Amino acid sequence: MSKDVSFKSSANIQEIPIPEDKVPIEIKSMTDHKSVELYLQLLESGSEKKRDIRLVSVGEKGTGKTSLIKKLFGEDITGNNKKTEIHGRLLKPFEERRQQNVIVEPAVEGADIGGMDNIPSTVDREPRKLEAVFEQPGIVKPKGISISKVNPPGITASDIKPSGINAPNVNPLVASKQSHQPIEQAKRDIETMLTDKSKVDLKDKEDYATLLLWDFAGDEEFYHTHQTFLSPDAIYLVVAKLNEAHDKKAQEMFQLWMHSIHCYCITDEQKNKAGSDEGKNICLEPPVVLVGSHKDKLEPTERQQMVTTMRSSLCDITIFLTCKD
Ligand SMILES: Nc1nc2c(ncn2[C@@H]2O[C@H](COP(=O)(O)OP(=O)(O)OP(=O)(O)O)[C@@H](O)[C@H]2O)c(=O)[nH]1
Numbered sequence: 349m350s351k352d353v354s355f356k357s358s359a360n361i362q363e364i365p366i367p368e369d370k371v372p373i374e375i376k377s378m379t380d381h382k383s384v385e386l387y388l389q390l391l392e393s394g395s396e397k398k399r400d401i402r403l404v405s406v407g408e409k410g411t412g413k414t415s416l417i418k419k420l421f422g423e424d425i426t427g428n429n430k431k432t433e434i435h436g437r438l439l440k441p442f443e444e445r446r447q448q449n450v451i452v453e454p455a456v457e458g459a460d461i462g463g464m465d466n467i468p469s470t471v472d473r474e475p476r477k478l479e480a481v482f483e484q485p486g487i488v489k490p491k492g493i494s495i496s497k498v499n500p501p502g503i504t505a506s507d508i509k510p511s512g513i514n515a516p517n518v519n520p521l522v523a524s525k526q527s528h529q530p531i532e533q534a535k536r537d538i539e540t541m542l543t544d545k546s547k548v549d550l551k552d553k554e555d556y557a558t559l560l561l562w563d564f565a566g567d568e569e570f571y572h573t574h575q576t577f578l579s580p581d582a583i584y585l586v587v588a589k590l591n592e593a594h595d596k597k598a599q600e601m602f603q604l605w606m607h608s609i610h611c612y613c614i615t616d617e618q619k620n621k622a623g624s625d626e627g628k629n630i631c632l633e634p635p636v637v638l639v640g641s642h643k644d645k646l647e648p649t650e651r652q653q654m655v656t657t658m659r660s661s662l663c664d665i666t667i668f669l670t671c672k673d
Contacts, residue, residue: 399557407587409566412641
């Protein structure tokens with residue numbers, strides 16, 4: 349059901365109703381009212397439904413964010429694929445020209461596509477955003493992946509070709525914290541993806557959602573830019589090292605991420621309720637999945653203790669894993 353709120357038009361100071369569910373929070377939170385006005389005008393000239401699922405992985409540097417995402421989508425995390433990624437990108441123009449029956453010459457004299465040792469490391473640091481197309485409703489397919497580029501500062505992404513995710517169970521992750529059943533289901537799906545990819549339905553389906561993977565760089569230099577990219581319409585993976593769970597700095601960093609996500613993503617409705625009685629029972633949005641990495645670095649006896657410590661955190665789902673498995 350649509351709920352109308354009002355804003356004062358910059359052109360003529362009069363209240364204009366805004367169909368709240370039609371204006372995204374990113375536009376509504378812009379301080380100039382022209383953006384909302386312009387957005388509504390553009391809506392009148394036509395619109396289309398865009399199904400995006402944004403998966404954002406955050407955490408301290410080196411906690412294993414990229415390894416986790418790669419693992420989730422069945423990529424090689426041993427480092428061997430690094431060469432393959434660069435290899436693939438450099439080979440692409442050659443492949444295209446070959447397909448057009450043009451004689452291919454090396455772009456650089458002496459360039460050896462097979463020997464990648466001379467490739468500057470910056471080549472691999474180019475920020476990229478990946479889009480994977482998924483079925484919705486239904487179960488995702490790995491084919492039909494589209495990859496696009498974006499350059500948000502401090503966000504890196506790996507060349508990931510998702511091998512499947514259960515879309516109907518992704519949406520409930522960003523739904524209310526009160527509904528535990530879908531969250532449990534989402535947890536099971538993530539575990540399934542990590543353990544047995546053969547269970548993922550690979551059949552073609554007509555409808556798709558686009559999965560955007562945002563793998564934030566853990567370097568502190570980028571932290572001040574992150575607020576720009578934190579939005580309530582996302583699924584957050586906060587990655588922390590299990591073997592550093594007692595480390596004070598690691599704990600502070602974890603708290604920083606939890607606070608940042610909830611502080612920058614809080615909706616107007618939640619802000620209004622915060623001071624009221626109703627607000628006492630309010631659940632923080634968006635829900636967060638806490639991933640404890642480096643499980644392999646813990647002694648078996650320590651594991652249970654860590655599991656208990658991390659489960660007491662403010663997260664909706666807690667997963668413990670090692671990307672080294
Ligand atoms: N032993 C162990 N090593 C891991 C695990 N997960 C990741 N690593 C290693 O930790 C290092 C850092 O992993 P990344 O995935 O690059 O970490 P990141 O969080 O993406 O790092 P930044 O992007 O620099 O913030 C790599 O050498 C990984 O192989 C794990 O569960 N166990």
